Amino acid sequence: MMRPYLILVCFAAAIGGFLFGFDTSVISGVVEFIETPQVFGLDEIQKGWAVSCIIIGCMLGCVLTGKPSQLFGRKKMLLITAFLFLFSTLGCALSDSFTAFIIYRILAGVAVGSASMLAPMYISEITPPEWRGKMVSFNQLATFTGQALAFVSNNILYKVDGTDNWRYMLGIMIVPSGLFLIFLLFVPESPRWLVQNNRKGKALDVLTRVNGAGNAQSELEEIIDSLEKTVVGKFSELFRGKMKKVMIIGILLAIFQQVTGINVIMYYAPAIFKSTGLGNESALFQTMIMGLVNLTFTVISILLIERLGRRLLMLIGSVGMGVFLAAVSIAYFTGHFNGIIVLVFIMGYLAFFALSLGPVVWVLIGEIFPNRIRSHAVSLAVFCLWTANFLVSFSFPFLLSHLKGGFTFLIYTIMCVLCFIFVLQYLVETKGKTLEQIEKEMIG
């Protein structure tokens, strides 16, 4: 049955995913303007800082959001995040010194980090089981779309005359940030958080609106049951008792999503293509193909996730990603590094990522942790994801110049093999179960 209200609510939250994608990617177009003497005149180190400082903000953002989202609710924190997106967008676009620019980019990172943990958690808590995988994956679709549109918008604004193009590239984000804020005013609070805060009547209302009157009462009872015998968990409990195993699984999922190399491709693809002999001018074309592949396979993933389940998609994905990464590595080793072949291998890798680790890891992070401690656990897992992102994207240029392409891509291939073994051994299937059933299976 179609659920228009649920879709609208998830759409509103997924604008957070869109901004996450847009804000992290937009810098690629901005940097070539701000590095010029007419703007800030940056050296190599300042340039690296301008690009990567956002990730420091992201790491901060997900840590800072965990506890308040437990205390004040998911909706309020989403609203604050939207406000922070608006504020940092204005600040970046209007900054008149490099220091101001960096401060606002870090603040933008705090918004991204916060949105990256809140949006999947909120969607997961508000959606009935048979829709949950699809809806959280939809958030991933929004992230990809944000990444692709940032590139397209940069390309359009690049041609506008003057030295202020970078201000427009950043400033355009006012539109989605404003929409995020407005839409969020109308979404309901998470029913799980409401029950935790003794507002069962309101929680029933929300469940009825998203899941229909027939299912709402039983879902409410299940939530009450999972929360009643427990007190709200503390951060220090994340590694105690049975929770420890679930926490480690969540952290490893987050790390595997990154150490299998996705952001090497997302951030460095144009440079990789260039090194294969494909010209700079085809960058737009390549990015459009990347966007198309991403989009197609994330949609396929959305269609399959409730049928095949998370576990099978993760297994298929790690094999596919590993095979294509191995092919890239062999191409480097054997010197058969011609443009089109590498393009095909990288697209193959991307297709499997979009089908599996891309959306599914976010779905799992939103659903495997128990209600009473979910916000702390999600925030720690997402913090590890951003840290791994930082380490991988930061070390790539160094590895490429010291180990060369063959060994560098071999490392990511080995990570895919480890991910496959990890999923096979430790991941239980969560499709079709309520968050409370998953909790029972994981923690008992």
Ligand code: BGC
């Ligand atoms: C990852 C990001 C990545 C993006 C690619 C997300 O699932 O968390 O690190 O850049 O996918 O679209």
